[in-house]
Amino acid sequence: MELHNQLKALADKIHQLKDKIETEESTKHAFVLPFINILGYDTFNPTEVVPEFTADLGLKKGEKVDYAIFQNGNPILIVECKNWREDLNVHNSQLFRYFHVTKTRFSLLTNGIEYRFYTDLEEPNKMDEKPFLEFDITTVKENMVNEIAKFHKSNFDVDSIVDNASSLKYTREIKRLISEELIIPSHDFVRLFANKAYSGRLTERVMEEFKELVQKAFNQTISEKVNDRLNAAINKEAEKQQEDNVETQEPESKIITTEEEMEGFRIVVAILRRKLPVSRIIHRDTQSYFGILLDDNNRKPLCRLHLNGGNKYLGVFDDKKNETREPIQSIEDIYKFEDALLKTVDNYL
Structure with missing residues (x-):
């Protein structure tokens, strides 16, 4: 250093x-x-x-x-x-x-x-x-x-x-x-991949076409690997932040799970079971909200129900696990956010 x-x-x-x-x-x-x-x-x-x-x-x-x-x-x-x-x-x-x-x-x-x-x-x-x-x-x-x-x-x-x-x-x-090969692929470099990818005769026209394809494929591969590394780093940081922000679960004696919350949970299950086994959709009630998780993992929230206050909300999560509270009049309104809920599942899968 x-x-x-x-x-x-x-x-x-x-x-x-x-x-x-x-x-x-x-x-x-x-x-x-x-x-x-x-x-x-x-x-x-x-x-x-x-x-x-x-x-x-x-x-x-x-x-x-x-x-x-x-x-x-x-x-x-x-x-x-x-x-x-x-x-x-x-x-x-x-x-x-x-x-x-x-x-x-x-x-x-x-x-x-x-x-x-x-x-x-x-x-x-x-x-x-x-x-x-x-x-x-x-x-x-x-x-x-x-x-x-x-x-x-x-x-x-x-x-x-x-x-x-x-x-x-x-x-x-x-x-x-x-x-140098990534900038201007040589004849031998192009032939190496053309021989393996193309079953026909390698004419001059075919080689010229493969020259562009090989260059494009290599540059795309490098870009994808760079993006994968970046996304992995971003997701790791997001998971850590989500874990740090998870609210401490209140003592069991202070938590009351209402029938309305369970009905909301059943609606969410009905929506998400298209993409997930029911066994992977777990609810965990807290004093502040009713949480629905993937695999009972606090770092994988599927949504949250905020039903105990004067106003009702459905908390949905984006690909960075940021929560957005959407106002609802009744639990049936959860069906209006079907796409958002299924997209959250896609982000984890």
Whole structure:
């Protein structure tokens, strides 16, 4: 949680200052060094964070990487920085050369906002072309914070990070491919589903038709799953609220169930038995109202009869379990609300 708060504070600082930052050097001091400090490394200790670290390659001298982070006298991470306005896609070749020379297992390319971590999964001592960890610090999410935390000084373990890097890298790549397929399905992707759904010959015309169908089906599936999750969360909250709002049942001695209430109950049963077994429709009288429940569950009210006061009401419930009191002149008027009562049953079923 502390790391998350520190990253959030740095993100807020970036939003406030970035338009005033003009140079690469300013980017380093305002954005990158604070990030390194958040990871627990002392940016003022030259044995821990080394600026302008020498990375000479063969006869080519004077090559320097912006920062090297050391642990136990060995470089564990080299950092190449660019101006926050620059596109990082054109700069990883420079870091590629540095990685080979410095013998580290990890390198970081950043412009203070985007962060890309690399290692050598595909070939030893040769930096992979694609990062295994990538994030925008201004929009970093909780699951990404857990990955960043592994680079913290107190947690840093080479083997642990490398073991996890492969999963991160290829999961990220698969997610990217899925996103691309959802936008513009490839021929192979469409054929995979067309082969299983269509029994005829897959002509060019059929494939073109299925391209649109596959795209639509996948997007609808994702939307439905999102809606299901939202509805489940809403229903859970509504049930909790309903449970909290359930009125405490009065002592039995204070409750008098009238014949009029029982007659009203029988009318409700007559309406609801079209969709429910009679055994599931239960009445529970209180001093304030006569409640009719599904499965004798306070969290599943079917309706309420308010017959003891000067005015009579039928309490009906919407899909969020909010009660609306409808005035009635006699219990026979309950039949006028047949649709509302049956809809309440549908909401539970």
